[in-house]
Amino acid sequence: xxxxxxxxxxxxxxxxxxxxxxxxxxxxxxxxxxxxxxxxxxxxxxxxxxxxxxxxxxxxxxxxxxxxxxxxxxxxxxxxxxxxxxxxxxxxxxxxxxxxxxxxxxxxxxxxxxxxxxxxxxxxxxxxxxxxxxxxxxxxxxxxxxxxxxxxxxxxxxxxxxxxxxxxxxxxxxxxxxxxxxxxxxxxxxxxxxxxxxxxxxxxxxxxxxxxxxxxxxxxxxxxxxxxxxxxxxxxxxxxxxxxxxxxxxxxxxxxxxxxxxxxxxxxxxxxxxxxxxxxxxxxxxxxxxxxxxxxxxxxxxxxx
Amino acid sequence: xxxxxxxxxxxxxxxxxxxxxxxxxxxxxxxxxxxxxxxxxxxxxxxxxxxxxxxxxxxxxxxxxxxxxxxxxxxxxxxxxxxxxxxxxxxxxxxxxxxxxxxxxxxxxxxxxxxxxxxxxxxxxxxxxxxxxxxxxxxxxxxxxxxxxxxxxxxxxxxxxxxxxxxxxxxxxxxxxxxxxxxxxxxxxxxxxxxxxx
Numbered sequence: 001x002x003x004x005x006x007x008x009x010x011x012x013x014x015x016x017x018x019x020x021x022x023x024x025x026x027x028x029x030x031x032x033x034x035x036x037x038x039x040x041x042x043x044x045x046x047x048x049x050x051x052x053x054x055x056x057x058x059x060x061x062x063x064x065x066x067x068x069x070x071x072x073x074x075x076x077x078x079x080x081x082x083x084x085x086x087x088x089x090x091x092x093x094x095x096x097x098x099x100x101x102x103x104x105x106x107x108x109x110x111x112x113x114x115x116x117x118x119x120x121x122x123x124x125x126x127x128x129x130x131x132x133x134x135x136x137x138x139x140x141x142x143x144x145x146x147x148x149x150x151x152x153x154x155x156x157x158x159x160x161x162x163x164x165x166x167x168x169x170x171x172x173x174x175x176x177x178x179x180x181x182x183x184x185x186x187x188x189x190x191x192x193x194x195x196x197x198x199x200x201x202x203x204x205x206x207x208x209x210x211x212x213x214x215x216x217x218x219x220x221x222x223x224x225x226x227x228x229x230x231x232x233x234x235x236x237x238x239x240x241x242x243x244x245x246x247x248x249x250x251x252x253x254x255x256x257x258x259x260x261x262x263x264x265x266x267x268x269x270x271x272x273x274x275x276x277x278x279x280x281x282x283x284x285x286x287x288x289x290x291x292x293x294x295x296x297x298x299x300x301x302x303x304x305x
Numbered sequence: 306x307x308x309x310x311x312x313x314x315x316x317x318x319x320x321x322x323x324x325x326x327x328x329x330x331x332x333x334x335x336x337x338x339x340x341x342x343x344x345x346x347x348x349x350x351x352x353x354x355x356x357x358x359x360x361x362x363x364x365x366x367x368x369x370x371x372x373x374x375x376x377x378x379x380x381x382x383x384x385x386x387x388x389x390x391x392x393x394x395x396x397x398x399x400x401x402x403x404x405x406x407x408x409x410x411x412x413x414x415x416x417x418x419x420x421x422x423x424x425x426x427x428x429x430x431x432x433x434x435x436x437x438x439x440x441x442x443x444x445x446x447x448x449x450x451x452x453x454x455x456x457x458x459x460x461x462x463x464x465x466x467x468x469x470x471x472x473x474x475x476x477x478x479x480x481x482x483x484x485x486x487x488x489x490x491x492x493x494x495x496x497x498x499x500x501x502x503x
Binding site: 121143145147163164165185186187189205206207226227247248249250 | 342344345346347348349350351352396397398399401402428429430446447449
């Protein structure tokens, strides 16, 4: 096991405090939402600024960058969810119908679906087809609260993690829940299906890494990172990278780990210092990019094993 | 942030004491209002032990006794109701990996519950000190709420006007008076009855 990952850290200084980051375009670029509502993009190879644009519209309630990096979804307080060109912020499409304000947006890994959760103490989820803006699914349950979502690559299932720790499986064709996975003891914001759809991986806040085989939904439990907030599964489904930022308490050192998915064996771990946000994505089956940010500083590293 | 004993006494004096016994409704009386809901938050953890003493030896923090009843809107005690509670330590840190300051209590035959703990601390993401509750009983809607403290410095001695300084404190009724019991050393006490609907 390595304790340092590989390669030197690439440091980027943003022109304003960083509020959120996303690794896009197979982790070749990184996009960041800055405190002055600028959206900036850098090359992950050399740290070069690729462009920036300032959003001047209705104040957003949530946003998400598409995996390809070319589209930005923004929810605003006027109950709109719009798809914008990420380089120019030119409107491309509007998701419909208008609903209650969305507080969380997430794209599917292939960028074809967009999920929007409403705020408040109820699960109110709409999933739109990005190409047309038409709703694919609307699901509401007043007794549930959601933390995150993962899309099955086959487009059949979405897994919604609930604040109780349960993971609700939704059939996207019928819009109905098909199963509840109850093995996790705490909630998770970091969950993903393997690229071949054979496994669902959930990093629970208590540090458990749960893996379900989707063929029969049998679960396994490994040791992950307490408080993990980012996770990705390698293209071959053999490894998982996860990371956490510094919170609870705020001086907790952040870290990233690379694990073997079949056994849960830790292949590499990497300290990230004190950071406010992290993001992870695989570059190839054995190597992942880890991004972390604090204030105006953005750091890119690679972890391998 | 933990309150000093002096701060606690001063705040308690200024706000008075209002530990209300659970009312039993006379025939035809108006139903008890349901306890306001409040956010579950990301730190709920299943499987907490059924402990009535959450105090961790050596941990700092003002000892706190929390007690109350679980009732239905007619005032009938909900015997056997499950009261799950969790909160941060005095430094504002939640135990993610274990079960410090977490418990799963069972209401008694008269609907009562009580536990010993410490006054929770503040942390950056939240303005006010709080204890999380998840209360369930057969045939009743699960109640998810939070208990706040009138003595919290965040309310600056005037929770009536200042409770919304924490945007998550959506209802003044969740901010409860705190009293100081000086017998056997300083200890705070708070009462919090919960009323579950269907």
